[in-house]
Amino acid sequence: MVIYAYLKFPNLLLDAQGVSHHNECVAIHHQGQIMQCSEQALAEGVVPGMTLSMALTLCPHLLTKTYQADEERRLIHRLALWAYQYSHQVAIWNKGLCIEVSKSKSLFGDLAELTQTLKNAASSQSFQIQLAFGYTPEMAALFVQEGLRPKEHAFQKTLSRISIDAVAIPREQIKRLKNMGFRTVGDYFSAPSRARQARIHQDTFLYFDAIAGRHQTPLSWFSPPPVFDQSVEFLRGLESVDMLKFPINRLTQDAANWLRQRVCVTGQLRWEITQENRNIDVLKVSLNHPVNSATALSDPSWLQLEKLRPASPMTRIRLTIQQVHQASPQKNDLFVKTHDTDRSQLLDRLTARLGKKCIQTPCRLQDPRPEYANQLDNNHNTHPLPHLPPRPLWLLNPPESLGSSPEKAGHTLLQGPERIESGWWDFEPACRRYWICLFQSTRISWIYQDQRSKSWWLAGWFT
Amino acid sequence: MKTNLLRPLFDAGKLWQGNTETTIEVTDTGFPELNTQLCSQGWPAHMLIEFLTDDVFSAPIQCALATWRSQHDARWIAFVNPPLTPCTERLMQEGIDTEKVDVMNIPTDQFAWCLEQLALSGSTRSIIAWEMETLTSTQLRRLQLACQRGHTQLFLVRQLTHRNQASPAPVRVSMQSSITGFEITIFKQPGTNARPPIVVPTELSWIQKPSPARRTTCINKDSSRLH
Numbered sequence: 001m002v003i004y005a006y007l008k009f010p011n012l013l014l015d016a017q018g019v020s021h022h023n024e025c026v027a028i029h030h031q032g033q034i035m036q037c038s039e040q041a042l043a044e045g046v047v048p049g050m051t052l053s054m055a056l057t058l059c060p061h062l063l064t065k066t067y068q069a070d071e072e073r074r075l076i077h078r079l080a081l082w083a084y085q086y087s088h089q090v091a092i093w094n095k096g097l098c099i100e101v102s103k104s105k106s107l108f109g110d111l112a113e114l115t116q117t118l119k120n121a122a123s124s125q126s127f128q129i130q131l132a133f134g135y136t137p138e139m140a141a142l143f144v145q146e147g148l149r150p151k152e153h154a155f156q157k158t159l160s161r162i163s164i165d166a167v168a169i170p171r172e173q174i175k176r177l178k179n180m181g182f183r184t185v186g187d188y189f190s191a192p193s194r195a196r197q198a199r200i201h202q203d204t205f206l207y208f209d210a211i212a213g214r215h216q217t218p219l220s221w222f223s224p225p226p227v228f229d230q231s232v233e234f235l236r237g238l239e240s241v242d243m244l245k246f247p248i249n250r251l252t253q254d255a256a257n258w259l260r261q262r263v264c265v266t267g268q269l270r271w272e273i274t275q276e277n278r279n280i281d282v283l284k285v286s287l288n289h290p291v292n293s294a295t296a297l298s299d300p301s302w303l304q305l306e307k308l309r310p311a312s313p314m315t316r317i318r319l320t321i322q323q324v325h326q327a328s329p330q331k332n333d334l335f336v337k338t339h340d341t342d343r344s345q346l347l348d349r350l351t352a353r354l355g356k357k358c359i360q361t362p363c364r365l366q367d368p369r370p371e372y373a374n375q376l377d378n379n380h381n382t383h384p385l386p387h388l389p390p391r392p393l394w395l396l397n398p399p400e401s402l403g404s405s406p407e408k409a410g411h412t413l414l415q416g417p418e419r420i421e422s423g424w425w426d427f428e429p430a431c432r433r434y435w436i437c438l439f440q441s442t443r444i445s446w447i448y449q450d451q452r453s454k455s456w457w458l459a460g461w462f463t
Numbered sequence: 464m465k466t467n468l469l470r471p472l473f474d475a476g477k478l479w480q481g482n483t484e485t486t487i488e489v490t491d492t493g494f495p496e497l498n499t500q501l502c503s504q505g506w507p508a509h510m511l512i513e514f515l516t517d518d519v520f521s522a523p524i525q526c527a528l529a530t531w532r533s534q535h536d537a538r539w540i541a542f543v544n545p546p547l548t549p550c551t552e553r554l555m556q557e558g559i560d561t562e563k564v565d566v567m568n569i570p571t572d573q574f575a576w577c578l579e580q581l582a583l584s585g586s587t588r589s590i591i592a593w594e595m596e597t598l599t600s601t602q603l604r605r606l607q608l609a610c611q612r613g614h615t616q617l618f619l620v621r622q623l624t625h626r627n628q629a630s631p632a633p634v635r636v637s638m639q640s641s642i643t644g645f646e647i648t649i650f651k652q653p654g655t656n657a658r659p660p661i662v663v664p665t666e667l668s669w670i671q672k673p674s675p676a677r678r679t680t681c682i683n684k685d686s687s688r689l690h
Contacts, residue, residue: 382551
């Protein structure tokens with residue numbers, strides 16, 4: 001039989017506001033009424049449903065935030081994305097998540113193990129969950145409401161013991177059922193079905209069938225969005241860029257999950273940092289190689305973002321990923337290490353911190369002139385080496401003038417000349433004679449004489 | 464009991480006793496006379512090796528090139544803050560695949576971080592780096608650990624004045640160049656004591672070959688005419 005898990009997030013509204021509510025008296029209010037409050041506020045006597053003025057009277061230092069439906073919706077979608085890694089059937093239902101878990105049991109173990117996995121994952125993401133299982137979402141939600149988590153074989157027995165007051169139907173319907181003599185859900189189901197159907201409202205009848213697992217409510221299943229767009233807001237503006245590290249890690253972790261769920265990789269990240277003075281810093285991070293791991297996304301991002309010098313405290317950070325590519329499985333040899341992955345991550349880190357020009361690759365162009373043939377460039381292909389006389393280890397670019405006599409500069413000619421006459425096509429003609437020289441009896445140099453000006457130049461060093 | 468506890472460290476080459484054979488992974492130096500001076504017959508393959516010299520142009524790069532020629536590792540090599548531009552054609556003449564060479568010029572304040580990233584990445588087999596500003600003992604220790612973790616060999620070229628200062632580098636070598644070669648003194652290495660200096664000759668036969676264009680005489684004639 002199909003089993004559903006219902007996940008309720010007791011601090012959903014507080015989390016949606018990005019409020020750090022663990023050590024503060026915070027409350028979310030809507031239309032003058034408290035909707036949710038932190039544990040500290042509860043300890044001070046503030047309770048949901050209370051008027052805002054009453055709450056402020058009881059707790060003068062209460063920090064209040066207005067309820068924002070958009071933020072709540074955004075967070076529940078983020079949580080759905082998180083839950084998507086545990087099942088391909090996740091639905092946003094009744095301000096919580098409904099997950100079809102019967103098919104996940106083979107991967108994550110029995111319901112107890114799955115519970116532990118979900119709780120550990122939730123605590124690592126710093127949010128609280130309450131969960132229970134049932135044959136229908138309504139049954140699971142009723143168990144969550146009552147704080148019960150029965151095993152699969154005890155679903156019906158536990159259900160039958162639940163008080164009729166606990167079911168989620170209008171108060172007048174509950175009163176009517178109680179007048180009929182039903183005290184528990186078990187009492188209700190012990191009565192003949194036809195008699196119940198004739199006496200109670202159809203919606204109530206269907207709801208009871210649903211909590212008993214006899215009626216399935218159609219669910220609209222969640223699917224990962226085509227574009228990743230998430231943000232984290234800060235109740236109190238962040239003064240230091242260092243404080244962004246944790247939000248960056250959280251966002252890149254979510255982005256990595258999203259990419260993996262879509263079997264995609266990305267090479268482009270767009271970060272937006274909003275400041276209190278409403279300035280928005282936009283930073284585009286380009287990766288050398290498309291990736292989908294959290295570390296490969298967060299490291300280059302952090303190295304670029306740490307260079308920011310915001311003029312005023314930062315209130316929001318947002319990550320957008322629009323360009324994705326289909327991930328292809330790595331063709332790894334069993335005995336070969338994955339150097340390419342290490343290499344691309346290294347390049348991402350270095351270029352993020354030092355700029356794109358920090359790493360250069362030597363390449364040889366097809367030009368007889370040494371200064372044109374020997375390049376440091378990442379964009380050219382190396383041409384094969386023809387048979388050439390020995391070349392020096394080091395090149396001087398530009399060459400150093402030796403005046404009209406190499407001997408006067410300490411260079412004694414040893415071997416040569418090697419004639420190079422080229423460059424007539426690009427208006428920088430070279431007509432030179434290269435010599436290998438002994439410099440002050442200690443080093444071997446490479447010098448040339450320009451045949452037009454007859455001046456001598458130091459081109460490089462052998463040792 | 465103590466020996467058993469330390470055995471994994473000995474086996475991994477992270478700890479050694481004086482005058483004992485260590486089993487660390489090494490790479491051929493390319494010079495037989497230098498190999499005999501080194502414990503396990505070569506440079507440690509995954510360690511920080513200090514070259515202390517006043518000649519930053521010649522001896523260190525010749526040692527590195529000779530080592531790279533003998534390595535059979537498909538990973539990259541890196542020049543960090545070379546004193547001049549390395550000549551691509553010469554590297555090709557040395558048999559080095561220039562498509563797997565990185566040349567990096569790093570600001571002084573990022574030098575240690577950059578070396579650590581290179582050593583840690585696992586994609587670089589060997590690095591030769593010219594120290595621009597004196598690295599602290601902590602930075603050197605971090606580089607040594609990064610080399611071990613990333614299986615990278617790092618030749619760090621430092622000024623000879625650092626010889627009298629302690630360093631966490633497992634191999635420390637001082638070098639002095641001459642026209643015929645360079646004198647190497649290995650004064651710290653794993654598993655053995657300091658060794659007497661040896662002279663590694665520079666391969667200059669290609670210069671000494673008689674050639675039609677050899678100009679001891681012609682030079683004088685040419686120069687007398689020119690100047």
